[in-house]
Amino acid sequence: MVIVGVLTCIAAGQTQSSQTQSSPQNATPHAAQPPVKVNVLNVCTPSPEEQREISSALAKVPKQPLFSTDFEVDRGRSSLEENPRFLQPGGNAQLTSDSGVADWVRIRREFSVQALFSTVQYSFSRDPSNMVETLVFRVRDPKELMQLSIEDSASSVTTAEAMLGMNTPASRIKLERFGKSSVVLARCQAAEGKPAPDQAAYEPLFQNASGILANYRRILAASHLVPDELTRISATAPSNVKRSKTGTKPASHKHGPEPQSLNNQ
Numbered sequence: 001m002v003i004v005g006v007l008t009c010i011a012a013g014q015t016q017s018s019q020t021q022s023s024p025q026n027a028t029p030h031a032a033q034p035p036v037k038v039n040v041l042n043v044c045t046p047s048p049e050e051q052r053e054i055s056s057a058l059a060k061v062p063k064q065p066l067f068s069t070d071f072e073v074d075r076g077r078s079s080l081e082e083n084p085r086f087l088q089p090g091g092n093a094q095l096t097s098d099s100g101v102a103d104w105v106r107i108r109r110e111f112s113v114q115a116l117f118s119t120v121q122y123s124f125s126r127d128p129s130n131m132v133e134t135l136v137f138r139v140r141d142p143k144e145l146m147q148l149s150i151e152d153s154a155s156s157v158t159t160a161e162a163m164l165g166m167n168t169p170a171s172r173i174k175l176e177r178f179g180k181s182s183v184v185l186a187r188c189q190a191a192e193g194k195p196a197p198d199q200a201a202y203e204p205l206f207q208n209a210s211g212i213l214a215n216y217r218r219i220l221a222a223s224h225l226v227p228d229e230l231t232r233i234s235a236t237a238p239s240n241v242k243r244s245k246t247g248t249k250p251a252s253h254k255h256g257p258e259p260q261s262l263n264n265q
Contacts, residue, residue: 043172044188044197051205053183057148057175058208060116061137063215065109072108075229077101080127102127105229107220116140117148122216124164124226130155131163135213147176150209160230164223170209 046054079101104125111117118140125132130153137148151172154163175183185205190196217223 043184043186044199046183046185046202050183051185051202053145053175054173054185054205055208057145058173058205058212061148061212062111062115062117065115065120065219066112068110068112070110072106073225073229074106074108075104075233077103077233100128103230103233105226107222107225109220111140113140120216120220122220122222124160124222126157126160126230128157131157131160133163133168133213133217135216142178144177144180145175146178147174149174149176150213152210152213160227161223164217164226167210167214167217170206170213173205173209 042050102125104123106121106123108119108121110119116139117137119138121134121136121138123132123134123136132151132153135150139145139147149172150170151174152168152170154168172184172186174185177183185202187206188197188199
């Protein structure tokens with residue numbers, strides 16, 4: 001009888017211990033998973049309000065800007081695995097899976113203090129599969145709008161002179177907002193088993209963005225600077241070095257903000 005009583009007490013203690021460990025009230029705080037918030041950007045058919053925001057931002061870009069004396073011209077070659085953020089193509093460009101490299105040129109100018117925007121940055125990149133132009137305007141005193149970017153791309157790689165001379169139309173417009181999700185409008189192709197979305201209503205926005213890109217391509221002399229800098233890259237970059245970069249800056253140059261990408265959708 002004594003042995004049975006001892007075994008009964010042990011079994012009861014084990015049952016109580018098991019119930020205590022499985023009780024949700026005794027779970028550690030680390031077991032609770034934080035909520036995950038996912039923002040889905042409708043880049044093919046933005047809402048009327050988002051269209052108005054894009055139109056308003058494009059209208060604020062000065063057609064005849066006044067620049068300060070500071071400027072920056074950089075060039076480089078980067079392995080695709082280490083591609084700088086500001087060279088990442090948008091939805092219409094395709095990343096290659098081989099171990100190629102991307103040659104890129106970046107031109108940066110500062111607006112006068114009276115302008116809404118503080119800097120404009122133009123970049124051109126060319127890899128084995130794509131050529132991409134990106135124009136970025138950064139707001140001097142960001143409140144709602146922080147940055148406006150316009151991009152075009154070509155999936156057939158030719159010469160930089162050929163692409164820059166064609167005035168390739170804009171394929172992607174992005175607004176980065178303070179404390180809010182980004183607003184993006186991109187040219188969308190037909191998906192598998194589905195027709196291409198009707199984007200006729202957004203064509204005026206694309207045309208406006210294309211005009212801004214063409215204007216600043218001319219103002220920044222990109223059609224001359226980019227081919228010259230790409231030639232220097234081919235002439236000076238060692239073939240056994242995965243990444244190299246040189247830049248030309250005036251002695252009075254003030255370091256500005258680091259280049260930022262246009263975000264994947």
